[in-house]
Amino acid sequence: MNAFDQSLAEQLAALEAQGLRRQLRNVSAVAGTRLVQDGRSLINFAANDYLGLATHPALREAAQRAISDFGAGSGAARLLSGSLAPHLELEEALAAFKGTAAALSFTSGYAAAIGTVGALAGRGDVIILDKLVHSCLVDAARLSGATLRVFRHNDLARLEDLLEWSTRQGARTTLVITESVFSMDGDCAPLREIVESKDRFGAWLMLDEAHATGLYGPGGQGLASELGVAGRVEVQMGTLGKALGAAGGYIAGSRVLVDFLVNRARSFIFSTAPVPAQTAAALAGVSLVQTPEGAERRQRLWERVAQARPAMGLPATAAQSAILPLILGPESAALRVAEALRERGLYVPAIRYPTVARNQARLRISLSAAHTAEDVAQLTDAVAAVRHTP
């Protein structure tokens, strides 16, 4: 091994020793909630495809039609020749869906975060983040060059302290960033209160609805819509790759926000436009979640969640989200229980540092409308049997 590879191999060995090394698993076939991974057929509890749309015929057909009409690739960035009809249709549909004047799509939610935060805040500005926001928002905030402050998860008093601090500093811009449903804990932000606070201090709010889009509100618009505060959130972000079943990210907001991002969001400007297939599939997903079929799928999902929560030791009340964490603590415990579930034909991922804090390792179960009641029963039985295995 040369010195370069030697250095990397030593770092991987250190991860291995801490139970933190990650490895790709090869999924060779997918059929709804079933997948074949490393040659084994498993029920998948790891996907964020909460409504089962990723394999829905309407999305598949939309993707295939877009390939026929526009090709496999977009050919260029949006500001060159890559701004195709499917992108504009998707953005109009997203704006109508979210009830905003405009929307902009990105290749991924990650790219939406990096481009948008960097466009909105920089040196001399203040960004205030919830401690548990997704890594893409942390990376985005760090890259922006703004002064960062972090408040304890969902702690409104700490948020207000920081808003007050930012005001005293005379910051030109104070941007608060949080999520509606937290990706590794499955709990929700106190959005109404956060909106009240940021308004009182004249700050702006960027809200990541990655795990709420498609799931909350009358047509799946998100948690801000369900709570009646969407109109007061300056920057609404989400992904097209979870409940919406496709891929990509979006920002919804005012016309001037979108015009500004087209000029300033570097991940939008300097990157090839999303491929037509993903964009058309996302459009089909956005349409579908607003139909009676979308409402039925949401209802089925909440039934599965209500069925699973008690077995996870979570209160049966308040079916808050499709993400059920089973916190086990040590990295090794999470790996062991995940392996025991795999033996029983269930794929439930162990989530470890740095995705969550050290010694907060957990199983992260995500449920889908495509799971049957029997799938969930199999899961809860297996969890009861293996969670205390030594």
Ligand SMILES: *Cc1c(COP(=O)(O)O)cnc(C)c1O
């Ligand atoms: C998944 C996720 C993202 C990133 O979205 P992608 O489209 O997968 O890049 C952003 N924020 C949160 C909270 C997420 O869970």
